[in-house]
Amino acid sequence: MPSLTPVILLPLVFLVLYFVYQYFGRLRPLNAIPNAHFTAPFFPIWLISIRYRKRENRTVWESHKRLGPVIRLAPEEISVCTLQGIKTIYGNWDKDTWYEAFINYEIPPLVAEIQSAPHSAHKRRMANIYSKSFLQNSPDVSNFNRRILTEGVLPKIATSATIGSSLDVLRLGYAYGMDVMSAYEFGSAYGTNFLGDDVALSGFLAAFTAVKRGVFWAGRLPAMTRALQRIGINLVPQEAMDGQAYMEEKCWKLCSHLQTATETNSFTSSSTKPVVYSQLYSALEKTLEKTPLSPARGPDFLRKSVASDMLDHMIAGYESSGIALAYTMYELCMHPEFQTSLRAELRSVNPPLMFPISTGDNAFSASVPPPTLPRALDSLPFLNAALYETLRLYPPGAAGQPRVVPRGGAVLCGYPLPEGIVAHAAAYSVHRNEETFKRAEEWLPERWMGGKEREVKNWFWAFGSGSRGCIGKEFALQEMLVFLAAVYTNFSTHIVDAEGIEPADEFIAGPSGGKLILRFEKVE
Numbered sequence: 001m002p003s004l005t006p007v008i009l010l011p012l013v014f015l016v017l018y019f020v021y022q023y024f025g026r027l028r029p030l031n032a033i034p035n036a037h038f039t040a041p042f043f044p045i046w047l048i049s050i051r052y053r054k055r056e057n058r059t060v061w062e063s064h065k066r067l068g069p070v071i072r073l074a075p076e077e078i079s080v081c082t083l084q085g086i087k088t089i090y091g092n093w094d095k096d097t098w099y100e101a102f103i104n105y106e107i108p109p110l111v112a113e114i115q116s117a118p119h120s121a122h123k124r125r126m127a128n129i130y131s132k133s134f135l136q137n138s139p140d141v142s143n144f145n146r147r148i149l150t151e152g153v154l155p156k157i158a159t160s161a162t163i164g165s166s167l168d169v170l171r172l173g174y175a176y177g178m179d180v181m182s183a184y185e186f187g188s189a190y191g192t193n194f195l196g197d198d199v200a201l202s203g204f205l206a207a208f209t210a211v212k213r214g215v216f217w218a219g220r221l222p223a224m225t226r227a228l229q230r231i232g233i234n235l236v237p238q239e240a241m242d243g244q245a246y247m248e249e250k251c252w253k254l255c256s257h258l259q260t261a262t263e264t265n266s267f268t269s270s271s272t273k274p275v276v277y278s279q280l281y282s283a284l285e286k287t288l289e290k291t292p293l294s295p296a297r298g299p300d301f302l303r304k305s306v307a308s309d310m311l312d313h314m315i316a317g318y319e320s321s322g323i324a325l326a327y328t329m330y331e332l333c334m335h336p337e338f339q340t341s342l343r344a345e346l347r348s349v350n351p352p353l354m355f356p357i358s359t360g361d362n363a364f365s366a367s368v369p370p371p372t373l374p375r376a377l378d379s380l381p382f383l384n385a386a387l388y389e390t391l392r393l394y395p396p397g398a399a400g401q402p403r404v405v406p407r408g409g410a411v412l413c414g415y416p417l418p419e420g421i422v423a424h425a426a427a428y429s430v431h432r433n434e435e436t437f438k439r440a441e442e443w444l445p446e447r448w449m450g451g452k453e454r455e456v457k458n459w460f461w462a463f464g465s466g467s468r469g470c471i472g473k474e475f476a477l478q479e480m481l482v483f484l485a486a487v488y489t490n491f492s493t494h495i496v497d498a499e500g501i502e503p504a505d506e507f508i509a510g511p512s513g514g515k516l517i518l519r520f521e522k523v524e
């Protein structure tokens with residue numbers, strides 16, 4: 001019988017050599033950083049395991065509390081929780097290849113552009129249509145908001161209040177988020193109608209959930225996933241691939257429908273303009289005129305590139321906003337006195353957002369000029385405090401947003417870092433810093449009122465920061481403020497079933513139970 005000694009010895013020798021390399025080689029400067037786990041300098045297994053078991057956000061925050069603002073999570077990965085660190089990392093460091101998991105139609109949308117230079121060019125194609133002043137002054141936004149609220153959201157709530165039934169407001173927020181986002185992208189007659197079509201909403205939610213579940217290994221260990229794929233082992237389940245195909249097909253159909261209407265001059269006149277589609281299409285068309293297509297890009301490159309961003313905005317636009325709306329409504333139910341003060345504030349808006357729309361002055365009336373409402377809502381202390389405090393305590397994008405130390409290395413909070421190391425901050429941790437946010441685990445909207453907001457604003461990180469911060473921030477804030485204002489001007493909310501309301505410990509952290517059931521009462 002052959003001796004087993006080499007079989008045991010060889011891997012051991014390999015492990016020791018690997019151990020020595022990790023500790024004394026290229027990564028040596030990182031040894032000065034406190035380790036979140038004793039294995040962190042040698043293997044990434046602990047980090048992968050807390051991610052896989054959905055404990056990353058909580059565990060990283062607990063480690064920061066124990067060990068300080070800079071910690072090592074894996075041989076080549078660190079987490080920071082200081083403003084100075086955030087400023088350094090999110091200046092213009094490239095993204096980690098993990099973001100390639102967001103690629104659609106095999107073409108990166110803005111969020112999946114890894115390097116800074118192509119990202120800047122890509123962003124220039126759309127930044128203006130997501131600026132606050134553009135959105136506040138847009139008659140299109142004003143029109144579809146009015147229509148979607150008065151024909152979709154409010155009648156649904158009013159019916160439910162009248163018959164005494166309850167509503168899943170997470171679903172309602174998702175449907176609203178998708179309908180307003182796609183109205184801005186495609187025009188109100190060419191986007192989705194998820195508020196009126198529950199089956200279509202279910203189909204999309206199921207597809208997206210399958211994709212999110214299925215891309216764990218491909219996102220976190222892309223090289224291993226690719227290597228295994230080559231020998232016939234696929235770590236991405238069929239459901240995830242089907243889910244991606246479903247969403248791409250859905251978005252492709254929306255794009256094609258709109259493209260045909262534009263080319264045949266049959267664009268419905270009652271529709272709002274397809275602001276995002278038109279902008280992306282013409283900006284890219286101009287770019288491609290200057291740099292003709294290489295044959296490798298194929299004839300559909302222009303349309304697929306546009307569709308890739310369109311799908312990305314649909315997804316980014318509905319999920320985070322739906323989650324933020326559900327948590328705001330949850331906390332308003334838990335704080336009825338605050339809800340009453342909010343309603344009094346909303347009823348002082350001139351003209352108010354009363355539903356049903358009676359004659360006379362009404363913010364929903366078509367005669368009110370577009371900029372009036374968003375500007376009025378922007379300056380309401382109770383409304384803004386409720387939303388900002390919710391985004392602080394329940395940031396939808398809760399987990400670390402990974403960036404890569406640039407060529408030549410960098411110094412971060414006094415620690416020298418070799419190039420290629422992954423560094424990140426997480427809104428979950430940043431928003432729990434007790435020095436800035438006293439009683440950080442509690443929902444205290446007062447911290448955003450009476451001038452106190454100036455102290456805490458710098459630490460507000462729900463939309464990220466720097467050149468890769470959320471491009472849809474102003475769109476999201478505007479759509480959420482107008483939704484909350486419309487609902488709470490007219491109704492009070494009460495919890496029916498909040499089981500599983502605690503945030504899932506994931507990259508996008510919605511209620512772990514996947515629902516929030518509320519009852520509405522009409523307030524005269």
Ligand code: HEM
Nearest residue numbers: 111313316317320321397401462463464468470471472476
């Ligand atoms: C409550 C709502 C939202 C939240 C909390 C949110 C949060 C974020 C965060 C934290 C990032 C940075 C991600 C990173 O660096 O890894 C981001 C990026 C991004 N968001 Fe949002 N987002 C919201 C709504 C939207 C909407 C409505 C859109 C629609 C356009 C959008 C589009 C994007 C895009 C395209 C990026 C990538 C930007 C880039 O790489 O330059 N988001 N978002």
